[in-house]
Each structure stands twice: as C-alpha cells, then as structure tokens.
Amino acid sequence: xxxxxxxxxxxxxxxxxxxxxxxxxxxxxxxxxxxxxxxxxxxxxxxxxxxxxxxxxxxxxxxxxxxxxxxxxxxxxxxxxxxxxxxxxxxxxxxxxxxxxxxxxxxxxxxxxxxxxxxxxxxxxxxxxxxxxxxxxxxxxxxxxxxxxxxxxxxxxxxxxxxxxxxxxxxxxxxxxxxxxxxxxxxxxxxxxxxxxxxxxxxxxxxxxxxxxxxxxxxxxxxxxxxxxxxxxxxxxxxxxxxxxxxxxxxxxxxxxxxxxxxxxxxxxxxxxxxxxxxxxxxxxxxxxxxxxxxxxxxxxxxxxxxxxxxxxxxxxxxxxxxxxxxxxxxxxxxxxxxxxxxxxxxxxxxxxxxxxxxxxxxxxxxxxxxxxxxxxxxxxxxxxxxxxxx
Numbered sequence: 001x002x003x004x005x006x007x008x009x010x011x012x013x014x015x016x017x018x019x020x021x022x023x024x025x026x027x028x029x030x031x032x033x034x035x036x037x038x039x040x041x042x043x044x045x046x047x048x049x050x051x052x053x054x055x056x057x058x059x060x061x062x063x064x065x066x067x068x069x070x071x072x073x074x075x076x077x078x079x080x081x082x083x084x085x086x087x088x089x090x091x092x093x094x095x096x097x098x099x100x101x102x103x104x105x106x107x108x109x110x111x112x113x114x115x116x117x118x119x120x121x122x123x124x125x126x127x128x129x130x131x132x133x134x135x136x137x138x139x140x141x142x143x144x145x146x147x148x149x150x151x152x153x154x155x156x157x158x159x160x161x162x163x164x165x166x167x168x169x170x171x172x173x174x175x176x177x178x179x180x181x182x183x184x185x186x187x188x189x190x191x192x193x194x195x196x197x198x199x200x201x202x203x204x205x206x207x208x209x210x211x212x213x214x215x216x217x218x219x220x221x222x223x224x225x226x227x228x229x230x231x232x233x234x235x236x237x238x239x240x241x242x243x244x245x246x247x248x249x250x251x252x253x254x255x256x257x258x259x260x261x262x263x264x265x266x267x268x269x270x271x272x273x274x275x276x277x278x279x280x281x282x283x284x285x286x287x288x289x290x291x292x293x294x295x296x297x298x299x300x301x302x303x304x305x306x307x308x309x310x311x312x313x314x315x316x317x318x319x320x321x322x323x324x325x326x327x328x329x330x331x332x333x334x335x336x337x338x339x340x341x342x343x344x345x346x347x348x349x350x351x352x353x354x355x356x357x358x359x360x361x362x363x364x365x366x367x368x369x370x371x372x373x374x375x376x377x378x379x380x381x382x383x384x385x386x387x388x389x390x391x
Contacts, residue, residue, distance in 0.1 A: 027157035027217035050127035172349035236290025255344025263294030272303020
C-alpha cells in the first residue's frame with residue numbers, strides 16, 4: 001500500500017509556525033542503518049500489521065535479506081492486527097512464514113524468560129498513535145525490561161506520531177497505573193515511540209531502574225509539526241485519520257456506558273447511547289470483525305456524528321483534548337449514576353476528573369487543574385526529542 005501524506009496547511013499549537021508534510025522516511029525503510037546490526041544474529045521482532053517497508057512486511061523484508069528471524073512477539077490485536085480491543089492474543093505459529101509467535105497480550109503481557117532464550121537482538125517496529133492509553137507503548141516497556149534483564153539489545157525503527165503536534169491531558173497519577181497507563185505522562189504526549197523509549201531509559205522508569213541497551217533509527221524529514229497520514233490502520237477500530245485525530249478525546253467514552261461506534265463502519269467518528277434523545281443522529285452497533293461484541297449491540301444509539309474528514313477532525317480537536325463530547329453526553333444521560341464505569345480513572349489517569357464532570361466544571365476549569373504537572377512533563381520531554389518540536 002502506497003504511503004500517503006496529508007497535503008494541507010497545519011497551524012502549530014502556538015499558531016506561530018506552518019508546515020506541509022514532506023516525504024517522511026520511516027526508520028524501517030532505512031535498511032542500511034540497521035541490517036549490519038542484525039547480520040549473523042538470531043533476531044526477534046515485536047511487530048504487527050503496520051510494520052511495513054515499501055509495501056512489504058518487515059518480516060518478509062528481513063527474510064529476503066537472509067536475516068535469521070527466530071521469533072515474533074505479538075502485541076494487542078495480534079501479529080496480523082485483527083483481534084478485538086482487549087481480546088486475548090494466542091501464541092502459536094505464523095501460517096505464512098512458519099515462525100513461532102509469542103503473545104504479549106494473552107496469559108501474560110510480559111515476555112517470559114523462556115520466550116527470550118536464544119535471541120541475540122530484538123527489533124521493535126509498530127505504528128503508534130501518540131495516546132498514553134494506546135497499549136503498544138506498554139508492550140514496548142515490558143520488552144525493554146525483558147531485554148535489560150537478559151542483556152539483549154533492542155533496536156527501535158521509529159515511525160511518525162500522527163498526534164505528535166500537541167500535548168494535552170492530565171499527567172498520570174501513578175497510583176492509577178495499569179496497562180493503559182504505566183508512566184507519568186499526559187494522555188497526548190507528543191513523542192514518537194523512539195523518543196518515549198529514550199525517556200523510559202533516561203528517567204529510570206523501567207522496573208528496578210534497569211537500563212535497556214537501546215538503538216533508535218530515527219525517521220527522516222519528520223518534525224513534530226508534520227502531519228502524517230498512516231498508510232495502514234494501526235488497530236481494527238482506528239480505520240481513518242478522522243478516527244485517529246478524535247481518538248484521544250473519544251476514548252474517554254470507554255470509561256462510560258456510551259458507544260463510540262464500535263460495530264459500525266466508522267468507530268471513533270461517532271458516539272451515542274440508546275437512551276439519549278431520539279432526535280439526535282442515530283446508528284446501530286452490530287457484531288463484525290474487530291468488534292465481535294460491541295457495546296449496545298443491535299440497539300439504536302442516538303448521539304453525535306463527527307464524520308468530518310481529517311481536516312474537520314483536526315479543527316474539532318484544535319490541538320487539545322475535546323472534553324465537550326463527554327460533557328454533552330453526561331448532560332444527556334438519563335441515569336447519571338451508571339453513566340461512568342470503573343475504567344474511567346485508568347483511562348484519564350486522574351482521581352478528580354469524574355467528580356469534575358459530575359459537578360459540571362467547565363472545560364477551562366478542568367484543564368487548569370492539569371497545568372502544573374503538564375509543565376513539569378514538558379521540561380522532561382524536551383530532553384529526549386529527536387525531532388524539531390512544535391514550540
């Protein structure tokens with residue numbers, strides 16, 4: 001699939017710089033930068049369906065270069081990227097290549113001692129979307145810790161962050177740590193996977209303050225002002241750039257009884273609930289690939305249609321989390337006691353957010369409560385940037 005780029009003007013978070021996306025070259029495409037490190041080594045890969053080099057999967061690319069691949073590690077959604085959100089991924093054998101697959105989203109999310117045996121080097125190449133609760137960076141941390149424990153170097157083939165042009169949301173309260181939030185970073189952190197890995201090492205955030213032997217192959221022609229359109233959906237329910245731009249804001253609905261359109265052709269582009277006013281936009285979630293049992297399956301939901309196209313979605317979020325969706329939905333809820341579920345605190349990473357919404361605090365008031373920790377995070381983040389920043 002040909003790589004595409006958004007060709008429209010982007011105004012930065014500070015509105016003082018403008019830039020068109022250019023011909024971005026991912027780390028994986030720069031074979032000369034990492035093939036020598038893999039030659040004559042037993043190589044393991046933490047990859048999924050997004051791990052492509054010029055339309056060919058990285059696994060096939062490396063096999064064609066006579067690299068000895070001994071294992072594939074699979075994150076949430078699996079090696080082929082078809083499993084539902086939260087669905088356990090089974091270990092097994094890849095039918096196409098015959099390579100063993102070790103799941104990092106099954107009985108355990110951490111690589112076992114046995115799974116790391118016989119490996120000389122691990123390669124990480126997965127397209128992220130720049131949100132704290134998107135679990136690929138959690139799998140990255142567990143792999144870094146395993147590599148550190150067993151003295152195995154890790155090579156990260158960096159890719160652009162499609163939401164890398166702003167920072168927003170509360171910094172995680174570490175008492176709320178979970179697989180959807182492991183470190184004190186905001187929901188939208190404005191870092192690539194490579195930069196984040198350097199932060200994990202540099203801030204001593206790995207278990208027991210260990211250090212992973214890390215090499216990052218940076219992208220070329222990328223900055224944090226760049227707009228980058230993903231050539232392959234990074235997970236089953238992020239099917240468009242509209243969904244990817246809205247995802248950090250709409251994912252908060254996963255901590256409520258509101259549907260975000262799982263089980264429709266346009267998840268994370270719509271939201272609604274069966275008990276909202278029937279005068280609103282309506283849709284019906286149905287079981288389908290990537291959403292086998294969606295919330296409110298086969299029930300008509302009423303809510304909001306945000307199918308605005310990528311440019312419209314960018315304007316809707318305007319370089320920030322848009323809390324108005326959640327605030328509006330809470331106002332529409334007939335049963336406010338059951339509106340939220342316990343997952344909310346893990347997603348937002350904050351103990352006060354639920355009460356702020358219930359007490360009808362304004363978005364400005366809520367956002368103001370985030371600022372002290374956000375300011376501290378921004379100073380830490382600056383130390384690990386590999387690319388020109390947006391401010």
